[in-house]
Amino acid sequence: MQPMAVGDGVDNLGKIFLSELLVQTLLVFHDVVEHIPSVAELQDEVKLGLGVYHLVQAHNVGVLDQLHAADLLEQVARGHGVQLGLVDDLHRHFLSGEHVARQLDHGEVAAAQRLVQVVQAGDLAVVAPLEARHGWRGRQGEGSPHCRRGRVGGVVWVQLRAVHRRRGENPMVPTSYRTGNSCCAAADVSTPPSAVGGQLETGVGSVAAVMRASLAGCRMSVGALLNGLLVSVVAALLWKYSKLSEHAALLEEELHMTRQSQELSQAPIDYHVALQALQEQGTRMVCTGKMHTDRVCRFDYLCYCSEAEEFVFFHSNSSVMLPNLGSRRFQPALLDLSSVEDHNTQYFNFLELPAAALKFMPKPVFVPDVTLILNRFNPDNLMHVFHDDLIPAFYTMKQYSDLDDEARLVFMEGWSEGPHFDLYRLLSSKQPLLKEQLRNFGKLICFTKSYVGLSKMTTWYQYGFVQPQGPKANMLVSGNEIRQFATALMEKMNITRVEEVEKDRGSAEDEKERKDDYVVVFSRSATRLILNEAELILALAQEFQMRVVTVSLEDQSFPGIVQVISGASVLVSMHGAQLIASLFLPRGATVVELFPFAVNPEQYTPYKTLATLPGMDLHYISWRNTKEENTITHPDRPWEQGGIAHLEKEEQERILASRDVPRHLCCRNPEWLFRIYQDTLVDIPYFLEILREGMKTKPSGKKSKPASTVHPGRVREPQCQTSVQTTNEAKLTVSWQIPWNLKYLKVREVKYEVWIQEQGENTYMPYILPQQNYTFSENIKPFTTYLVWVRCIFNKSLLGPFADVLMCRT
Structure with a gap:
C-alpha cells in the first residue's frame, strides 16, 4: 500500500474538523439567534469588568496556538492586530449538566421550561468550568452567586434549546455580558451596569455563566454570546490542531526515516521500535579472538556517522562490550577490517557516546538486514579479490548462521565498485553497499545487527609488508575448502563442473575422453605479453596432442572463462592475477606458470x-x-607500470645490469616493477624441455581422486611389561590395540610410532613399527623408570594423537 504523507492527512482532518464544528455551533443557536450582530453592535455590547485585559475587536479574533492556562495572555495577533485576552484564572471544579440544573433550582432561580444542556466534549479536550453554590437571588444586590476560581485548559460547548422566561412567553436573547476574575452575575438589558449587584465574571468559562444568567431572566447580546462561543471553539480546535500538527510532524519524520531505511533494504522495520531500542539499550558488542589480527565482532545497533566517517558505539545501562579492552582497544586497533593481517590501512575502531546524545543528533536511518562490514583490500586485482575478499567473506558467512543469503555486505574501504563487482554480488542475494553510498542515505546510519571483520583462516599468502612475500606460516586452509568455495561460486554462476571420469570406464571411453581434453592459454593484451603466443599455442597442441583454447580477461566474461577452465587438463599463463582462476581447474590438472627475465619463480609463489x-x-x-x-x-x-626514467642514472644502470631481482618488501620496488612488466619472447624448445621434465613428476593416473585426509585416532589399551635379565640387562615390552576408527577406513599403510624416554632425561628414542607390540632391550636398564608414548600413522604423513603416557619400571 502506498503510504500517505502524514502532513496532508492532518491538514485535511483539520479542515473537516473545523467546518463540522462551526456548522454544529450555528445549528445549536438556531432557536435562539435571530440575527448576527455587526462589528459595531458587538463592540457596543461588550462591557469591561475587573478581570478583562483587552477589548475584543472582532474582525478576526486572535487565538492561542496551544491552550494552556499559563499562556492564555500570550495571544497570536490577527485582524487589526488587537489581541484577545482571556482570563487565566478560571473555575477549578466542574459539574455535569444535570448537576448544574440541580444547583440552579436550589439557588431559587426561576424555573425554565427547558434547562441548559452542558456538553463535555472529550474529542476537543473540552470541559465545563462551572460551580454554583447559589443561583442569582435578585437584581439590585439581593444576592450574588459564589464562584471558585481555578485554572482550566479547555472551553465550553453549550447547547441551548428554546430557553424561555419563567412564564415561558418569549425566547430570551442575551444582549450583553461582563468579564472579570472573581464572580459572575448578569443584568437585564434595561438595567445599567452600575446597578448590577453581582457581575458576571469569567474567562473562557463565560459561556456557562451566560447560561446561568439566561435562566435568571437576563437578556444578553446574542452576538457577544456567539462570539464568545466561537472564540472558545476555535481556540480549542486550533489547540487540538496544533497538537495534531506536532504529532504529524513526528510521524512524518519517522515515515521519512522508515522510507530511507527501506531504500537500504526491503526488509520491514518498525522505526519507532528500532529507535527506542537504540535509545534504551544502546550498542552491544561480543567478539571472538584474542588479538586484533584474529578478531571478528558482532554488534547490535552499531552506528556510522557519514559526516565524520566514524563508527559510533552508544552507551546505555544495557550496553555490552566484550572484550572490554579500555585504551588497549587503540593498540593498535580493535580488529582488522580486511583479511590482510595487521595492515595499518585496514584497522577498525569506533567512537563512544552516551545514548542520551541521540537527542542532539540527526535521526538515524536503520539498516534492518544482517550485515557483514569489511574492507576490500584491492578490488581492481583479481588475485586480491579472491584471496583477500571473496574466500574469507564466504567462510566468515559460514561461521555465523545468520550471515545467510539474505545478509548484506558493506564495503568500507572507500573504493568504487571496480571491474569485478559482479563477483562480490554472488555472495548474497542483496546488493552490496559502498561507503560512499551510506552518505546518500543519511548522516547517521545504524545497523541493527552486524558482523565486523573477516576470518583469516583461508588465506595462504602474505604480500611482503613485513618480510619478503611468500606462503603464510602455519596455514590453516586446505584444497578441500578452496574447492568447496569454487563449487559454490560456480553454482551461483550457473556453471556445471565437468566431473572426473569414472574409474570403471573402459579403454574405448578413456580414448574418447582423451579427445575431449584440452589446453587453456591465458592471453594478455596490455602488459606482460607473450610476444610469440601463436607459436606457443601450436607447440602445446603438438606436444599434448590436444586442442588449445585461449581465454582473455579483457575480451571475455569471467563466468565464461571459468566454464572453459573448469574442464581443462592444462592451464598455461604468464605470471599474473588471472592465474587465481586455477582454483576452478579439475583435480589432476596441470598449471604452467611463465616468468619474465630476471624474475625468480621461487620468490613469487x-x-x-x-x-x-x-x-x-x-x-x-x-x-x-x-x-x-x-x-x-x-x-x-x-613507475607503477615498471618505468625507471624518473630514477637517478646510476640506479637505472644498476637495474638494467641486474639478472635477478633481489628479495624485497612490498610494494614499490622499482627493480621488481621494471622486470615484472617486461614482454617476453618464449624460447619454445627450452619451454618444451621444462614442460616434459615437469610432467615426469606428475602423479600417475589420468585424473586424480581426492587424497584422503582422515587422521587416525588414539591407539587403545596401551600397556607395558618389564623383566630384569641380569644386573645389566632388562627388557621392556609395549603393546596396544588399533585406533577405533581404523576398522571403518581403507588405508594403504598403517604404522606406529613409539617414543621411550628415561625418567629425568631430556632426550628420547623414537621407533617406527608395523606391528602392535614390541619388546625393547637395547639401552634398557634394570631398576629404571621409563616414559612411553605410542601413536598411529596413516600413509606416512597422517599422524594421530599420542595415547596417554605409560610409566614402566624395570
Whole structure:
C-alpha cells in the first residue's frame, strides 16, 4: 500500500474538523439567534469588568496556538492586530449538566421550561468550568452567586434549546455580558451596569455563566454570546490542531526515516521500535579472538556517522562490550577490517557516546538486514579479490548462521565498485553497499545487527609488508575448502563442473575422453605479453596432442572463462592475477606458470602455493626466461607500470645490469616493477624441455581422486611389561590395540610410532613399527623408570594423537 504523507492527512482532518464544528455551533443557536450582530453592535455590547485585559475587536479574533492556562495572555495577533485576552484564572471544579440544573433550582432561580444542556466534549479536550453554590437571588444586590476560581485548559460547548422566561412567553436573547476574575452575575438589558449587584465574571468559562444568567431572566447580546462561543471553539480546535500538527510532524519524520531505511533494504522495520531500542539499550558488542589480527565482532545497533566517517558505539545501562579492552582497544586497533593481517590501512575502531546524545543528533536511518562490514583490500586485482575478499567473506558467512543469503555486505574501504563487482554480488542475494553510498542515505546510519571483520583462516599468502612475500606460516586452509568455495561460486554462476571420469570406464571411453581434453592459454593484451603466443599455442597442441583454447580477461566474461577452465587438463599463463582462476581447474590438472627475465619463480609463489595445497590435487610447473635478448623492457612507462626514467642514472644502470631481482618488501620496488612488466619472447624448445621434465613428476593416473585426509585416532589399551635379565640387562615390552576408527577406513599403510624416554632425561628414542607390540632391550636398564608414548600413522604423513603416557619400571 502506498503510504500517505502524514502532513496532508492532518491538514485535511483539520479542515473537516473545523467546518463540522462551526456548522454544529450555528445549528445549536438556531432557536435562539435571530440575527448576527455587526462589528459595531458587538463592540457596543461588550462591557469591561475587573478581570478583562483587552477589548475584543472582532474582525478576526486572535487565538492561542496551544491552550494552556499559563499562556492564555500570550495571544497570536490577527485582524487589526488587537489581541484577545482571556482570563487565566478560571473555575477549578466542574459539574455535569444535570448537576448544574440541580444547583440552579436550589439557588431559587426561576424555573425554565427547558434547562441548559452542558456538553463535555472529550474529542476537543473540552470541559465545563462551572460551580454554583447559589443561583442569582435578585437584581439590585439581593444576592450574588459564589464562584471558585481555578485554572482550566479547555472551553465550553453549550447547547441551548428554546430557553424561555419563567412564564415561558418569549425566547430570551442575551444582549450583553461582563468579564472579570472573581464572580459572575448578569443584568437585564434595561438595567445599567452600575446597578448590577453581582457581575458576571469569567474567562473562557463565560459561556456557562451566560447560561446561568439566561435562566435568571437576563437578556444578553446574542452576538457577544456567539462570539464568545466561537472564540472558545476555535481556540480549542486550533489547540487540538496544533497538537495534531506536532504529532504529524513526528510521524512524518519517522515515515521519512522508515522510507530511507527501506531504500537500504526491503526488509520491514518498525522505526519507532528500532529507535527506542537504540535509545534504551544502546550498542552491544561480543567478539571472538584474542588479538586484533584474529578478531571478528558482532554488534547490535552499531552506528556510522557519514559526516565524520566514524563508527559510533552508544552507551546505555544495557550496553555490552566484550572484550572490554579500555585504551588497549587503540593498540593498535580493535580488529582488522580486511583479511590482510595487521595492515595499518585496514584497522577498525569506533567512537563512544552516551545514548542520551541521540537527542542532539540527526535521526538515524536503520539498516534492518544482517550485515557483514569489511574492507576490500584491492578490488581492481583479481588475485586480491579472491584471496583477500571473496574466500574469507564466504567462510566468515559460514561461521555465523545468520550471515545467510539474505545478509548484506558493506564495503568500507572507500573504493568504487571496480571491474569485478559482479563477483562480490554472488555472495548474497542483496546488493552490496559502498561507503560512499551510506552518505546518500543519511548522516547517521545504524545497523541493527552486524558482523565486523573477516576470518583469516583461508588465506595462504602474505604480500611482503613485513618480510619478503611468500606462503603464510602455519596455514590453516586446505584444497578441500578452496574447492568447496569454487563449487559454490560456480553454482551461483550457473556453471556445471565437468566431473572426473569414472574409474570403471573402459579403454574405448578413456580414448574418447582423451579427445575431449584440452589446453587453456591465458592471453594478455596490455602488459606482460607473450610476444610469440601463436607459436606457443601450436607447440602445446603438438606436444599434448590436444586442442588449445585461449581465454582473455579483457575480451571475455569471467563466468565464461571459468566454464572453459573448469574442464581443462592444462592451464598455461604468464605470471599474473588471472592465474587465481586455477582454483576452478579439475583435480589432476596441470598449471604452467611463465616468468619474465630476471624474475625468480621461487620468490613469487602465490599460485604455486595454491596449486600445492593438500587436497587441491593440481600439478604445478614453472618456466623462467633466462635469455635477456628475448625480453622487451619499458623504462619510459609510468613507475607503477615498471618505468625507471624518473630514477637517478646510476640506479637505472644498476637495474638494467641486474639478472635477478633481489628479495624485497612490498610494494614499490622499482627493480621488481621494471622486470615484472617486461614482454617476453618464449624460447619454445627450452619451454618444451621444462614442460616434459615437469610432467615426469606428475602423479600417475589420468585424473586424480581426492587424497584422503582422515587422521587416525588414539591407539587403545596401551600397556607395558618389564623383566630384569641380569644386573645389566632388562627388557621392556609395549603393546596396544588399533585406533577405533581404523576398522571403518581403507588405508594403504598403517604404522606406529613409539617414543621411550628415561625418567629425568631430556632426550628420547623414537621407533617406527608395523606391528602392535614390541619388546625393547637395547639401552634398557634394570631398576629404571621409563616414559612411553605410542601413536598411529596413516600413509606416512597422517599422524594421530599420542595415547596417554605409560610409566614402566624395570
